Amino acid sequence: MKYNKWLLFFFLFLVSFSYAQQKTAKTSLTDIIKTIEQRFSIKFSYAVEDVSHISIEKPAESLNLQETIDYLNSKILLNFKVLDNRYVTISVLNKSFSICGVVLAEDSKTTLPGASVRINNNSKWFIVPTNGIFNLQNVALNATITISYIGYETRTFNAKEFFSEHNKCKEIYLKSGKEELNPVLINLFLTSGLQKTTDGSTVLNTKKFGILPGLTEPDILQSIQTLPGIESSNESIANINVRGGTNDQNLMLWDNIKMYHSGHFFGLISAYNPNLTQKVVVTKNGTSAEYSDGVSSMIKMSTNNEIKDKISGGGGINLISGDAFVEIPLTKNLEIDLSARHSIIDRINTATYTNYYKKSFQDSEINADNSATNSDSDFSFYDYTAKILFDLNDKHQFRANFIGINNALNYAENQNQNTTKTSSLSQKNIGYGGTWKAQWNPKLSSFMSSYFSRYNIDAQDYRVNDDQLLSEANEVIETGTKLNVYYDFNPNLKLLAGYQINETGMLNQTRVSAPFYSSTKKKVLLNHAVFSEIEYNKKNSYLRLGMRLNYFQKFDKLVFEPRINFRQKFTKELALKVEGEFKNQTTTQIIDFEDDFLGVEKRRWQLVNDQDIPIARSKQLSAGIDFNTNNWNIELTGFYKIVDGITASNQGFYNNFQFKKAFGSYTNKGIEFLINKTTTQYSTWISYTFNNNNYNFESFTPSTFPSNVDIRHSVSCGFNYTVLKNLTVSVGGIWHNGIPYTKPVEGNETIQNGNNTFVNYDAPNSLNLDDFIRLDTSISYQFNFTSTVKGSLRAGIINITNQKNTINRYYKVDPATSGKTIEVNNYSLAFTPNVSFRVNF
Template sequence: MMLNKWLVYLLLCIGSISYGQNTPNKIPLTEVIISVEKKFSIKFSYAVEDVAAVTIEKPNILFTLQETIAYLNSKTLLNFKALDNRYVTVSVINKTISVCGIVLSNEKKSPLIGASVVVNDIGRKAITNENGKFNLQNIPINATLTISFLGFESRQFSANELFSAQNNCKEIVLSTKKEELNQVLINVYLTPGLQKYLDGSTVLNTKKFGILPGLIEPDILQSIQALPGVESTNESIANINVRGGTNDQNLVLWDNIKMYHSGHFFGLISAYNPNLTNKVIVSKNGTSAEYSEGVSSTINMYTKDLLTNTFSGGGGINLISTDAFLEIPITKKLELHISGRRSITDLYKSPTYTKYFDRSFQDTEINADSDQNNTSSDFYFYDYTAKLLFDLNEKHQFRANIIGINNALDYSESRITNSNETQSKTSTLSQKNIGYGGNWKAQWNSKLSSNFITYFSRYNIDAADYRVETDQRLTEANEVLETGVKLNTHYKTNDNLNFLLGYQFNETGMLNQTTVSAPFYSSTKKDVLLNHALFSEVEYNKNNTYFRVGLRLNYFQKFEKLLVEPRINIRQKLSDQFALKLEGEFKNQSTTQIVDFEDDFLGVEKRRWVLVNDKDIPIATSKQGSFGVEFNKNKLNIEAKGFYKLVDGITASNQGFYNSFQFSNAHGSYTAKGLEFLANKTAHHYSVWVSYTFSTNDYEFDTFAPSTFPNNVDIRHSVSLGFYYNILKNLKIAVGGIWRNGQPYTKPIEGNETIQNGNNTVVNYDLPNKENLNDFMRLDASLNYNFNLSESIKASFTAGVINTTNQDNGINRYYKVNPNDSNDAVQVDNKSLGLTPNISFRVNF
């Protein structure tokens, strides 16, 4: 008997050694039970749900019954007990267990920091620490866990696979997604949740977002302003200037739907709810041939695209708005994601609202001083999204999306006439963007895949302004209708090489309309443009070399015009620390915004979308190149890059000139060139960064005198710095600031401020953009605290302050004729936000 025992133990040891070298295939416990019942003519008594999800290595055929029971007890979390020679009972030792794991990448087995661990069906979540490790307590024994990380294939494990009584955590290796050669280069870029890809694009993962100075939520349009080369001269997300470009030169996509509107509160708050946004990719140069338009940048927003079969959601409130989102599994193959947000400004006017209101409506009819009139205004906004996810099988996925954005303003004014009668006026302003989209992803075989995309986008801005003094009603409308279809086909020859071939068709229609009641006047202009495009590129990534080279052919049917756009993006690693980066692209743009009148849309929104006509409004084209060096060691990342950018086909009407060219019709170009620098040191508890941009940016209009002068957004020097620190495990703080040169402006000629132009008196401007405002300086801070309300409900409190020092910053200056003295010009200064606090409270489950 002793010999048999030692033989059994020897066999177990040999089995364990064999397991360590070549992992055997596990089989369901139910199969083992059936086999043992037949071999020993016994009966197991158990609850089906206790053993249904358990797998085990098959016991050795030499085991006796007692040895088999001992083996089953050692390999499972169940209690096997022989009542007699006929019956064996099976019971659960613990209904819940503790699990742990260490998540690693398949390359160099480096830890994946911030990987997501979700317990399916119950919604418990965790993220990995700086060592890639996670721990979860009190997990149901039959639970399934999904482990995922951006850019990597997700994996699922049963809870008992990750159980270890000795806390010997299982190593979990995630493989890079096969369809994505463009891997993550830097996992933590400025703050957790911000990452950098090999092609140089910046990626925001909102679910893992840490904190940035002044922000109370992961707002990509605010976050990217910490990057070199990205400015907002009037601190508005509706006016982001990338390497000297205007805001309409940024292509904004939400789940492949082209959006024409990006901000609430007329640019101070992002119009895109971040809670269902999975990632956002920002590209300044070297863009994929898949994309055109946006001669300055491409901003791609993607919502969550994987079915989790887990009901989850959350909600929050701050001093401006409240929001909620839900992820609702309908079946195992069908899921619905919805979100909504609405301002509370019409119910409660917080100090934050007052600051935003004064900033947004300064120098407009809404905020104009009037001693004779009584005025009131009511402003609110809302947005909503919905996404239906359907997985037909492992090879075919269908998605359908909708997004809606709305800003609404009602403005009332009353005055008492000389005859003691009260006259009232009501003006309204509505700004909307709604988009519908769908796509079908198909994996035809291991090498060939396709993605068919279709979308519809509609943008409207409508204003009705009733003027009491003249008994005149003015209505203005701007509408954009765009339909798009795109087919992307990917062919992957191996793990290192991928080919893309695609076709895109767009139909864009625009309407601009103005009507006046007395005297009656009406103007309506409609334009439609059809655009066909073929594009192809090859992407390669192996060892120290990454490159993506592509070509896009654009054909404009209306003009019978073909534009050829080459693209290049190369990164060559010289050593473990140093790499060189080369990017270049040609792009075009057929839609643009123009500034028509100083009082467009109640003076609140001064821009209208128009289509090019290849005459007085030509197709804008850009040629851009950049070259830089990167250094990365011990989580210290340093980048230096020189760039040159030429954009041709801009018009005087879309630059918003406040000078002698304000009402001129001409087209020209601008050239931006300079140097960008970024240094970022990250660790588990902190991140510190500084970015600097030096650039020169000049217009060239051949028909103007002078023909060359500084761009409206010619900011020669710009510095951004910040500090993020984990004070405690659940308490974070971020402090940062911005300093840059003041924006250029044009002064009138001293002593001869106005001149007569026909029947009108106008400002007599000096040389354009010869002067600069005082330097812009701002210090921001944020504090975030996370805590658990229960096992499955997480909560967070965030406080943020913009412009903590209440710095008086000018963001624009222009002049107009003094209504009381036509020989004098009045200076008008627009100011930035003063000290502006905000707080938010969020709950997620």
């Protein structure tokens, strides 16, 4: 029976195909001309080479001569002109012409001003004006026109399709996207592919991403550092600080899977392949009530969510890694997307790799000059993803996701001429997830997601001098399920209600061979949450009010989290915005200076116990104004943020509190300012952030002192310019105050405690490093192999001036003279070039 079904399906396919072939059968234009000459007793005047290669469907025999000529003009990019009742001329049109289109929403039939129009997917774009109509001049006949608008499905046309409309603007209808997203406020923000939404979040579309200074790829976690209030105190994406928070305070989601790992090369490259990651939403405050955790920010990454009608993909290589991805529609309602990326540094040693290596391992027992230490190291990384998209029908869509991330380091030391001892470090994060989206009726819909995430870091550190093997492990296993129910009262008023359950387990293990020592700690925490919010969006007003109730079963504790996100437009140009939220976090990273992973990775994930590691809670309020006119965007935001429940071991103190256990809080007050001018040919911006970030630990003396990431003043600027149609250059820079550090007491640099000698530090974080300054540049050239195969070549340089920036400073006891200390400085990347080549189809 099963085989009969397949035979029937195959038979129907052949019949349909045969019918379609007959229906769309085409005849050479030369034969059609001969038939028309005989029917109407006329003569065509033309050059044979202009018509010999063209075939079209025959015109209906019921058409008269003028109707036949009109039909030919509508189907062929040639000019058929009747001179009299005897002769018709055929001439070649200009190689380029003007086109006109009006962009409309398919459901409401209203225009979509602000839609993006691209020719041949190059870096130059056009913005649809307020009337929804666009006009393009000197468009090549074989050009490809792409129309896109956030929240709607992108459509692509051949320029010839516009010609068939004669003098009438072609109506282009865009279908509403299946993924809900707040309306766009700013379509082009800093560079193409960056947009601002009404709720204040920033959306990064990597497939439409333009160019930013220093970058050759749309690196997700590097790109978001162009936004005010987001920076890295030590130039590492593994240490992104959002409004003064630490990296572990950022909730990181990949297709609704919570991830515990962010970077390759121990923080220099994003661990998430940007070529399959289609959209990134960054929220600093006013988060939706459906999300908790991440008391500083939320970074939500999403891959392609639409089933396409043809295969697409691409691949590329740069001086660090190579990657490939493909999106394969198997049927009209089933698709599989795959991606993979692997370092090339295990085969090719490049200047980029050398600088990254020095930066990553400068503060470890592995250093760049292996010959000096009689050792050798081997480092590699890779990541891969898979996604299955299945649409049961228009009302039910299912998605399944998988992601794997890996960093591997092997380090060999020669103990003598015959013996080599090997140390190793493995860092992995895998995630599985699935979603089900259902539209029950025009007003009621639901979204259900479930995931499994596992993070592992394992190290075998063989210490040659002591003939000692140290084994360490840190593991996080988390499962979660969430159900969202949406009800639309009307197009302006929506309600969300939902439930979420998460279970997180963590393991920390340390073993020493001689003398033997073993310690294993396991903890599990189960959390429940219910949440609800109402969203109102009409004309000049936007309001989202929410409440989340968290229950921690182990501690029998309830935590309430109110949320608000408000925007009011007073004039066409000026708007007021207010955002506020309470959030909590039950996971944290402890920085262990004594038992670290080969000195490369010092951080271990741990669960709260509501005692010496309490639940971290944040309260944040921000208010500001937006001014937009004539492609100018000006933002001014003030914020006040307090995070309570942080631990001393989480902050990585290099002072007298380095080995003390205590919990406290930090308070950050600041201002963010951005001014951005964007046109079709250039974009320029400058941003400024002021932070006043201080700790408060009551058990310490002094109890209040500057935060480790207290960057008081920070400025970034950039300029993108489209030199030629497909050639864009970008130049930008960063300047900020040096981070605080602590110096030993002058004249009394060390203290004795039993048999141990420690650095005797002065007042904590009372000094600052020299100012950090860096200038970067990039250049991008895009070209077409064919009408469907695109290529791009990009080059970038980080730190053009080769500025030697100190990004961290601490002290350790001089082993030769115990009464003295040694100053240790960590430096930023030196002059670092990179080149990438990509092909997409």
